[in-house]
Amino acid sequence: MTQKDDLTKKPVNVDDILKVDLYDVEETPHISVNFDRCIGCETKPCIDLCPAKCYDLLGGKVLFSYSGCLECGTCRIVCPQNAISWNYPRSGKGIQYRFT
Amino acid sequence: MSTEHSTPNASPSTNRFDAIVVGAGPAGSSASFTLARKGFKVLMIDRGRRAGTKNMYGGRVYSEPLEAIFPSLRKDAPVHRWVKAERLSFVSDEGLTSIEYRGGESKSFTTYLPELVNWMRAKAEEAGALVATEVRVDRLVVEKEKVIGVQAGPDTVYADTVIDAEGVNRLLLEGAWQMNVPRQEDLAIGLKETIKLDAERVNQRFGLEDEGMAWILLGSVTRYIPGGAFVYTNRDSVSIGLVLFLSHAVKRTNGHISRLLEDFRLHPKLKHLWRDGELLEYSAKLVPEYWRGFMPRRLSGAGLLVVGDAAGVLLNNGMTIRGVDLAAYSGYLAAETFTKAHAEGDFTSEMLSAYGRRVEESFIGRELRKHNGLEYIRRNPHFFDQYPRLVNSGLGRIFNIGLESPTIWKALRGAQKDVGPDAWTAIKDMYKIGRTL
Amino acid sequence: MQILVGIKWVPNTSNVRFDPKTGALIREGVPSIVNPHDLDAVEFALDLRDRYGGEVNALSMAPPSAIEGLEQVLGMGVDSAILVSDRIYGGADTLATSYVLAHAVKRISNQRGKLDLVIFGQETIDSSTAHIAAQTASWLDLPYLYYVRSVEIKENGFIAVERWLEDEKTIYDLPLPAVLGVAMKSREPRPVRLIYKIRAKAEKPIEIVTNEILKLNPNCVGLKGSPTWVSKIDYTPEVKRKREVFMDPDAGKAAKWLMQKYADEDINLIGGAHR
Numbered sequence: 042m043t044q045k046d047d048l049t050k051k052p053v054n055v056d057d058i059l060k061v062d063l064y065d066v067e068e069t070p071h072i073s074v075n076f077d078r079c080i081g082c083e084t085k086p087c088i089d090l091c092p093a094k095c096y097d098l099l100g101g102k103v104l105f106s107y108s109g110c111l112e113c114g115t116c117r118i119v120c121p122q123n124a125i126s127w128n129y130p131r132s133g134k135g136i137q138y139r140f141t
Numbered sequence: 142m143s144t145e146h147s148t149p150n151a152s153p154s155t156n157r158f159d160a161i162v163v164g165a166g167p168a169g170s171s172a173s174f175t176l177a178r179k180g181f182k183v184l185m186i187d188r189g190r191r192a193g194t195k196n197m198y199g200g201r202v203y204s205e206p207l208e209a210i211f212p213s214l215r216k217d218a219p220v221h222r223w224v225k226a227e228r229l230s231f232v233s234d235e236g237l238t239s240i241e242y243r244g245g246e247s248k249s250f251t252t253y254l255p256e257l258v259n260w261m262r263a264k265a266e267e268a269g270a271l272v273a274t275e276v277r278v279d280r281l282v283v284e285k286e287k288v289i290g291v292q293a294g295p296d297t298v299y300a301d302t303v304i305d306a307e308g309v310n311r312l313l314l315e316g317a318w319q320m321n322v323p324r325q326e327d328l329a330i331g332l333k334e335t336i337k338l339d340a341e342r343v344n345q346r347f348g349l350e351d352e353g354m355a356w357i358l359l360g361s362v363t364r365y366i367p368g369g370a371f372v373y374t375n376r377d378s379v380s381i382g383l384v385l386f387l388s389h390a391v392k393r394t395n396g397h398i399s400r401l402l403e404d405f406r407l408h409p410k411l412k413h414l415w416r417d418g419e420l421l422e423y424s425a426k427l428v429p430e431y432w433r434g435f436m437p438r439r440l441s442g443a444g445l446l447v448v449g450d451a452a453g454v455l456l457n458n459g460m461t462i463r464g465v466d467l468a469a470y471s472g473y474l475a476a477e478t479f480t481k482a483h484a485e486g487d488f489t490s491e492m493l494s495a496y497g498r499r500v501e502e503s504f505i506g507r508e509l510r511k512h513n514g515l516e517y518i519r520r521n522p523h524f525f526d527q528y529p530r531l532v533n534s535g536l537g538r539i540f541n542i543g544l545e546s547p548t549i550w551k552a553l554r555g556a557q558k559d560v561g562p563d564a565w566t567a568i569k570d571m572y573k574i575g576r577t578l
Numbered sequence: 579m580q581i582l583v584g585i586k587w588v589p590n591t592s593n594v595r596f597d598p599k600t601g602a603l604i605r606e607g608v609p610s611i612v613n614p615h616d617l618d619a620v621e622f623a624l625d626l627r628d629r630y631g632g633e634v635n636a637l638s639m640a641p642p643s644a645i646e647g648l649e650q651v652l653g654m655g656v657d658s659a660i661l662v663s664d665r666i667y668g669g670a671d672t673l674a675t676s677y678v679l680a681h682a683v684k685r686i687s688n689q690r691g692k693l694d695l696v697i698f699g700q701e702t703i704d705s706s707t708a709h710i711a712a713q714t715a716s717w718l719d720l721p722y723l724y725y726v727r728s729v730e731i732k733e734n735g736f737i738a739v740e741r742w743l744e745d746e747k748t749i750y751d752l753p754l755p756a757v758l759g760v761a762m763k764s765r766e767p768r769p770v771r772l773i774y775k776i777r778a779k780a781e782k783p784i785e786i787v788t789n790e791i792l793k794l795n796p797n798c799v800g801l802k803g804s805p806t807w808v809s810k811i812d813y814t815p816e817v818k819r820k821r822e823v824f825m826d827p828d829a830g831k832a833a834k835w836l837m838q839k840y841a842d843e844d845i846n847l848i849g850g851a852h853r
Contacts, residue, residue, distance in 0.1 A: 048336060048416060049407060049418075059423060086391045087784070089395075089398055110197065117322065118323060118328060129188050131294075137189075137190060139252060139609070140422040141196070141198070190611075273776055
């Protein structure tokens with residue numbers, strides 16, 4: 042997302058949208074995923090429901106990256122496999138909201 | 142050589158409090174402020190770098206409950222705009238129909254929640270509360286079924302009562318009460334973009350003179366997924382977002398959820414309102430949607446009071462969304478209950494259960510119960526689909542006149558045949574709505 | 579060990595916006611934070627204290643809002659903090675800043691009767707000059723090493739300091755007191771602890787030092803004492819990511835593909851890896 046992109050012209054990739062957010066990323070992930078449990082998961086709702094697109098599909102496998110996490114907790118609720126061990130970051134790290 | 146620093150000196154003055162409040166959001170800050178003002182030794186702990194950095198909401202706060210807690214609100218709170226314009230729109234592929242109300246008096250305002258929460262935190266701190274930010278509480282410490290303190294990393298701190306204001310993801314409560322993870326059916330997901338526009342443009346485009354607009358939109362803006370879209374005008378920005386019932390969103394987003402918000406932002410009939418704006422922030426939050434399902438069976442236990450989102454005190458009836466003020470007031474009621482318990486020197490579950498009754502008897506309980514009937518609307522997805530289309534299709538027939546205009550009855554009947562529910566369902570729905578209202 | 583750690587209170591530049599017309603940095607909504615590399619230095623100092631005992635104190639020259647940052651490092655376990663704060667110190671370049679810091683260090687050293695190490699982060703995220711440690715050492719006439727990864731106390735009152743450069747690792751014996759610049763990301767800073775944070779708030783172990791106390795010549799500090807000026811700022815254009823993914827169980831193939839990509843983009847890896 043650059044300032045010159047017109048927000049009202051065309052869709053912006055969510056990865057670019059997330060660039061406007063301010064983070065202080067903790068070095069140790071605050072969420073961990075048991076990917077073994079994703080193998081049998083048919084619906085994988087995390088992929089489309091995580092607002093920060095922390096979950097992605099690559100070759101049929103779930104990839105997880107915690108750095109853009111907005112700490113909303115949606116993945117924990119929608120995961121049908123109970124595969125997500127969820128917590129908040131420590132020590133003031135993570136998303137730093139200012140304008141919401 | 143010395144290792145004296147491996148264990149910090151946890152003197153009684155620093156590890157024992159009258160009350161510990163977990164979370165410095167609207168509920169926690171209100172509880173802390175109220176307690177500190179009465180002279181109690183209060184510790185408020187927050188996981189954010191500073192209070193407010195983890196808070197997100199739709200965009201409007203009802204002021205009266207807050208003014209009851211913070212008397213100086215109208216004087217020094219970081220208010221962006223007092224809301225004097227209310228708009229409700231039904232959006233569908235057929236068109237867009239709005240009703241708008243503009244009154245003189247304003248009882249709600251827009252702001253950035255991180256700013257407001259940090260102001261509340263400052264009030265609590267000025268009143269004497271000790272605020273420890275950057276600390277994530279890991280566990281409520283329970284001994285003989287009584288909460289006696291909190292644990293954060295290697296440290297434990299004790300209090301007569303812990304006020305749990307941890308928010309919608311109530312990990313601590315789940316741990317202490319062995320509760321299940323909340324159900325999708327009881328939650329909604331909120332997404333929002335804050336778009337910078339100078340104040341003059343906000344005024345021009347929304348027809349305002351430095352006052353605020355709150356705008357709810359139903360229908361195609363959520364791709365007919367039950368929920369709604371919102372627009373709030375801030376001082377020099379607009380907040381645009383969606384609230385989607387999670388159980389429906391899981392089945393029906395059909396692609397990444399952020400695309401729904403993009404579609405809203407790019408809506409041909411709306412996008413001119415934020416043209417040339419600059420994206421300031423993208424945020425998301427879970428919302429306790431169906432309080433009857435989400436609220437814990439009890440709001441207190443021995444040494445424990447549950448407030449705010451963790452308690453599920455949030456109202457969304459489609460037109461009115463009240464979270465911040467209800468949360469704050471629940472924090473205030475918890476503080477009042479603690480005060481009484483402290484006077485009696487009794488922090489048992491019986492004593493603290495007065496808090497749950499206070500919530501029920503207050504406007505919070507009355508509001509939640511009153512709007513419970515609207516469950517029918519929210520549980521019937523065709524309200525978010527067929528009725529917006531019916532309205533637009535009907536009005537389209539009335540206003541888009543060729544040679545001869547139809548009677549209103551014919552227009553509506555035609556629209557109903559085209560897009561609406563069958564007549565019997567419509568009659569049933571009208572009856573239910575009438576009864577509820 | 580008596581250790582002093584330098585802390586800079588900086589705008590969080592990991593996400594800044596620029597005024598499209600003037601090109602100036604927009605400060606609205608840009609919170610200040612403790613320079614992240616200084617947290618590495620704090621961790622380094624606390625680790626020394628864990629192993630050898632003593633005290634770690636933080637030193638910062640900043641406006642009063644920096645108290646928030648000092649509370650963070652106190653929350654990590656730092657014993658006390660000194661905030662050097664005066665309007666006339668404002669607008670300082672690295673020379674004027676290190677001049678003030680050096681005098682503050684002297685004062686602390688005199689007060690406590692002993693000071694073994696002054697530790698700084700490798701550089702700051704808002705200006706990246708890496709001047710301050712060297713200049714402070716120079717004003718104080720103390721030995722100085724940078725890119726430091728570890729320190730051991732030796733029997734003879736010396737310390738063994740390990741410094742890593744890109745292609746070499748050197749161990750120096752250094753007499754105390756000394757000034758060190760800690761290599762960035764040499765270890766993960768410990769999280770803030772509840773007990774320490776409560777102590778920081780309850781006991782407020784932050785001393786505020788103004789120029790009435792330091793009594794420095796106003797011509798040597800702040801804007802007046804700063805010979806540096808910024809003549810122009812250019813912004814590098816944002817590079818759009820290509821989001822290419824190569825999938826193959828054979829790591830060798832993946833590595834080759836990656837190296838080819840670097841070659842295609844004319845990216846020269848250190849050591850000429852794509853030859």
